[in-house]
Amino acid sequence: xxxxxxxxxxxxxxxxxxxxxxxxxxxDAAQRARLAAGLQVDLRRTNQFLRLTLFGxxxxxxxxxxxxxAVTLHxxxxxxxxxxxLVAAALFLALAETLSGRFRLYRFGVEEACAAxxxxxxxxxxxxxxxxxxxxESADSRAFVALIAGSxxxxxxxxxFGYVYAAAGATACGGLSVFQLPLSQVQQRLLAxxxxxxxxxxxxxxxxxxxxEYPGDEYGMIQASAWLLVxxxxxxxxxxxxxxxxxxxxxxxxxxxxxxxxxxPAAGLWWSIRDRDRPLLxxxxxxxxxxxxxxKLYLGIARKPWDPILxxxxxxxxxxxxxxxLANGRDGSRRGVIATQLLRSDKDSLRVVSMASxxxxxxxxxxxxxxxxxxxxxxxxxxxxxGGAAY
Amino acid sequence: MxxxxxxxxxxxxxxxxxxxxxxxxxxxxxxxxxxFLELNAALYIGVLALVGGLVxxxxxxxxxxxxxxxxxxxxxxxxxxxxxxxxRASPYAHGEIxxxxxxxxxxxxxxCLILSAELAYIEFRFQLFHGVWDHYLLFTxxxxxxxxxxxxxxxxLSLALASLAGWFGLKVSAFGFRSAGSLRVAALTxxxxxxxxxxxxxxxxxxxHFVDSYLHVAANVVLAAIVSGIVDPAATxxxxxxxxxxxxxxxVLGVRFTRFAFVxxxxxxxxxxxxxxxxxxxxxxxxxxxxxxxTGGLVIVALVVLARRFGRDE
Numbered sequence: 001x002x003x004x005x006x007x008x009x010x011x012x013x014x015x016x017x018x019x020x021x022x023x024x025x026x027x028d029a030a031q032r033a034r035l036a037a038g039l040q041v042d043l044r045r046t047n048q049f050l051r052l053t054l055f056g057x058x059x060x061x062x063x064x065x066x067x068x069x070a071v072t073l074h075x076x077x078x079x080x081x082x083x084x085x086l087v088a089a090a091l092f093l094a095l096a097e098t099l100s101g102r103f104r105l106y107r108f109g110v111e112e113a114c115a116a117x118x119x120x121x122x123x124x125x126x127x128x129x130x131x132x133x134x135x136x137e138s139a140d141s142r143a144f145v146a147l148i149a150g151s152x153x154x155x156x157x158x159x160x161f162g163y164v165y166a167a168a169g170a171t172a173c174g175g176l177s178v179f180q181l182p183l184s185q186v187q188q189r190l191l192a193x194x195x196x197x198x199x200x201x202x203x204x205x206x207x208x209x210x211x212x213e214y215p216g217d218e219y220g221m222i223q224a225s226a227w228l229l230v231x232x233x234x235x236x237x238x239x240x241x242x243x244x245x246x247x248x249x250x251x252x253x254x255x256x257x258x259x260x261x262x263x264x265p266a267a268g269l270w271w272s273i274r275d276r277d278r279p280l281l282x283x284x285x286x287x288x289x290x291x292x293x294x295x296k297l298y299l300g301i302a303r304k305p306w307d308p309i310l311x312x313x314x315x316x317x318x319x320x321x322x323x324x325x326l327a328n329g330r331d332g333s334r335r336g337v338i339a340t341q342l343l344r345s346d347k348d349s350l351r352v353v354s355m356a357s358x359x360x361x362x363x364x365x366x367x368x369x370x371x372x373x374x375x376x377x378x379x380x381x382x383x384x385x386x387g388g389a390a391y
Numbered sequence: 392m393x394x395x396x397x398x399x400x401x402x403x404x405x406x407x408x409x410x411x412x413x414x415x416x417x418x419x420x421x422x423x424x425x426x427f428l429e430l431n432a433a434l435y436i437g438v439l440a441l442v443g444g445l446v447x448x449x450x451x452x453x454x455x456x457x458x459x460x461x462x463x464x465x466x467x468x469x470x471x472x473x474x475x476x477x478x479r480a481s482p483y484a485h486g487e488i489x490x491x492x493x494x495x496x497x498x499x500x501x502x503c504l505i506l507s508a509e510l511a512y513i514e515f516r517f518q519l520f521h522g523v524w525d526h527y528l529l530f531t532x533x534x535x536x537x538x539x540x541x542x543x544x545x546x547x548l549s550l551a552l553a554s555l556a557g558w559f560g561l562k563v564s565a566f567g568f569r570s571a572g573s574l575r576v577a578a579l580t581x582x583x584x585x586x587x588x589x590x591x592x593x594x595x596x597x598x599x600h601f602v603d604s605y606l607h608v609a610a611n612v613v614l615a616a617i618v619s620g621i622v623d624p625a626a627t628x629x630x631x632x633x634x635x636x637x638x639x640x641x642x643v644l645g646v647r648f649t650r651f652a653f654v655x656x657x658x659x660x661x662x663x664x665x666x667x668x669x670x671x672x673x674x675x676x677x678x679x680x681x682x683x684x685x686t687g688g689l690v691i692v693a694l695v696v697l698a699r700r701f702g703r704d705e
Contacts (some may be wrong), residue, residue, distance in 0.1 A: 007392070007425075010393070010394070012392065013394075014394050014397055016620050017394065017419075021415060021418075026415060026418075029413065031406060034406050035401060035406060035407075042657065044699065046698040046699075047651045049651035049652045049654060049655040050651055050655065050694060050697070050698045052655065052689060053654075053655045053658055053694060054694050054695070054698070056659075057662075057690050057691050057694070059685050060683055060687045061683065061687035061688055063683075064682075064683035064687065065680075067675065067676075067680045067685055068680035068681055071676045071677055071680060080639065108694065108695075108698070110691055123684070132434075139677060211392050212419065212421065213394065272430075276424045281426070281429065281532075282429065285429060285433075289436070305444065305447040305448040305450070305451045306442040306444055306447075306448045307444065308441065308443045308444030309440070309441045309444030309445060309448065311437070311444070312436075312437040312439070312440035312441025312443075312444060313437070315433045315434070315436055315439070315440065315493075316433070316437035316438065316441065318433060318493060319430045319433040319434050319437065320493075320495075322426070323430055323494075325425070336421070336422050336423050336424055337425075337426060338423055338424070338425050338426070338702070339427060339430055340425065340427055341425055342418065342423060342425040342427070343418075343425075346425060346427050346428055349428055350428065350431055350543065353431075353435070354545035354546045354549065354588055355431075355545060355549065355604050356606075357435070357545075358549030358553055358594075358604070358608060358648065377411070379672050
């Protein structure tokens, strides 16, 4: 079923580890050279920047090519357009197969763009062909079909090529499809949470089976994304995510979800620390922060300007306390969990964040300096926290 | 074959020592698990939230609290942060210096953000910088740059570069040159100065690890400014020629120094620039879509050749 063999996948991952260990000073260059020689795979790869660029241009061509055929052949009705999308999806999938098979491309960007285009085209094509049925006005059969077909296609792409983002997309589409059904908002959320919870349990069982070894790392990512989505659907005040107003729910459902938005991150943190599961840990920390941000909304308490101060102090204080607690353990750790960096990759990630932080410091707009209030209007002037749009 | 089995084989073959084998196996089994990144993320978000909350609070309640209290609070924060940094920092060195502890970098970052907020508050309330607002930005940029170099802090360096960008923007408007063209000139000047400064300091061995921050900012600002010149119908054709030259330089130097982000910048900005010049002349959808199919295909072929020759490593 898989395009790449388990040995190839494992060799690629071990090669990455060897590179990281070498950069961290745990291996020397001569050792790396000897180990890397035994980890060669007959696949063509490239670096992340070229991969992303190739992926972007691949999507551009796919979209333009389908549009060109549609315009040239004057395909104006839904059925013809849908058929074109499905045929194009099959062709792009075949192209992805050829590129990854005959040309031995692995995470090269262009074959990923073909597979991703096929998923999108299957979703659009299916929706166009099915059309609008006699569903109630509150439901959208076309969107439902698009999401279900997209979910199935994305899952098939994951199973074939191993793209974790395709699996995460399949999970998300599957869960969100419920919101197109003619059900009450409470029923929609419960059903979506149940579907995503099922995905979480399935991925978790597989992840516990393989742990960090391939494909355990993939299941770990899928598990974390499903867990995050369960939380996002059950937190009634994250409606901005769905671009819709907060739902009016029953008393019991409101407090049921309130309990869950505290329990889900807590459970995730417990499991992730126990299992040394970084994707789940990070997802749970995001959820915990979202719970703190939405807590007042749940309790119906008016938000105050000093709320961010409390959140900031809580995060900073929490980080300092955790670091001290870990550092005071035997060998500077608590059951193996440490606060210091282990590998060079940790520092590299931090370096990227610090460089990207420049984007949060909004440079000044070209306002008239004679304005009596230089903080009025255009956003921050000299730093992310240095004065807002209207100080 | 699992990673642990490979480690055992490598040890038996004598490629790695027993100590290395044990240490790496412990890492693979996650017997040591670092939460370093998560703690850093909490500190970073915490600092941003804290400063944002302070600004929001003082903005809302300045009439009740009073200027002296607010300024005293801001000043105390800044002084406390700087005192903490100056008393705990390692001596200055041109090379990379490890932070003395996890919170050190964020204390400095917090102090700089609050200093920005304090100066902004002073201007908001008293207009002390009336007419010379750009000098305030230059002052903060210089201060942040000095602190970034003294304490080896990339977050503060980013803050300095952002403030300097602000100074360039306001400098133009203060002289009354408010057209898009003058802003482009300012952006090009800013990019040239940032790139030149970064490169010069790199060549002199002064915090050479900062050079990437300079070059990423400069490349994006300069290329975006030139692309905006191509889009502007009032601009001259020189922009297209300049874009081509700079994109080629970005790609060539990116390949030479294995900085493939710059290769991507060169390709993406170059493509956007040419497309912006060519596509408005198309009158038919077929030509429009055909353009993307043909040119996109050419770019992909060129990229594949480039990736196979130079960009193989992950």
